[in-house]
Amino acid sequence: MGKTIHIAVLEPSVLIFEGLSGIAERMDLPLRMKHIGSVQELEKLLSCHNYELILLNPSYIQHNARQFHSLKKEAPDTRWIGISYAVFDNTTMAFFDEVISITDPLERVASVMRKTPEPSGPKDNENGSLLSEREKEVLQQLAVGLSNKEIADKLNISINTVITHRKNITIKTGIKTVSGLTIYAVVNKLASLDNIR
């Protein structure tokens, strides 16, 4: 089973949204679609969630071009798809990675949505041996209760590198909480009860 694809839809028309989510439901892919009502709401969501796909009405870009370009820069892995049912100028349309039109056949809409890159990382080959040596070291330190900063100092790497390793550990194991990862570390003999704080 692949990871869930998160899709945000910024589109004032409920009809269009319902149509898109009807198509999405029939695609047999694990995905979650969220209807968003305003640019502010999108911004707020993007600050704490990753979306693989954002479908949006081009009129929002027209009025907030600069804001959108900076949002796009901050989320490089996100694909931006325009939902077109009116004519817009080329500069606006150039913003999108791809455009679907409301007259497109279902297959085309589905295929545009399907091209979404799988969230990075292996899909279901989650197991301890898959962790790289560095990731195992980070996990060991995490299990004994060190903070990101402490791990960075101890392993002589930057905090950002620690954070990247942690992200990859979670993607590979599927386990998100530190206490869950600690149990995982003990199961895989990367840590023992004695040195866990």
Added chain:
Amino acid sequence: MGRSPDFPGIEQGSLAALVRADNRLLLMLEHFEILLPLREKTLDEACRDAGINPELVAAVARLYIGRRLKIGTGITSADLPAIIRYLKSNHSFYLDEIFPEIRQLIGQLAASNRSEEMPLVQKFFEDYYREVEEHLKYENEIAFPYIGRVFENTTGESQPLNTEYSVNEYRDHHDDIEQKLDDLIRLLIKYLPGQNDQKIRRDLFNKLNELDYDLRVHSMIEDQILIPLVESLEKKSRS
């Protein structure tokens, strides 16, 4: 699964047929204090007897079987007390019933399985339990009483609303207790080494899933039914 297209009509069919089509609905009815035996009752009749709006029960049933809410749910602010009663019944189910069962199964697992990680699993569960308890306490002591006051305003027994609080805050408060439960389930099915304890594990897995499912529907009800309803009342009372 509830998604099958030949699912009996929720509002028209007999409750007994509904429960046979999806056994999880039995627990849902119980949360509404509609108990066995169901006899020949339809949802409408059972709701009339229990004094609940059938549209509310039908809406919750839809969420339970994995469908989306009907367009125009027919739920009004008059249903707020019933919604709160439902959610509180969920709470007692968690605290008095399913959590003790899960704790007992984890205890059994730890007793039969001497591996090093079992004490950690027990601790993990207790930490998770405390978080859930705290969340439920917040709902019982802050969110629900507030919603009660919003409701009383609609019935004329007007009390000033605490303008500091709004149901939006409640939405934000909905955090990721689901994440811990998800980790626990994943550890159980993928990683924790077994020691001839498959049956305990299977029972535990089923219980954890039952809890997970009920919690998910619980927050869907809050997000999709309760919060929008309260928000519309807030708008009215503050405009």
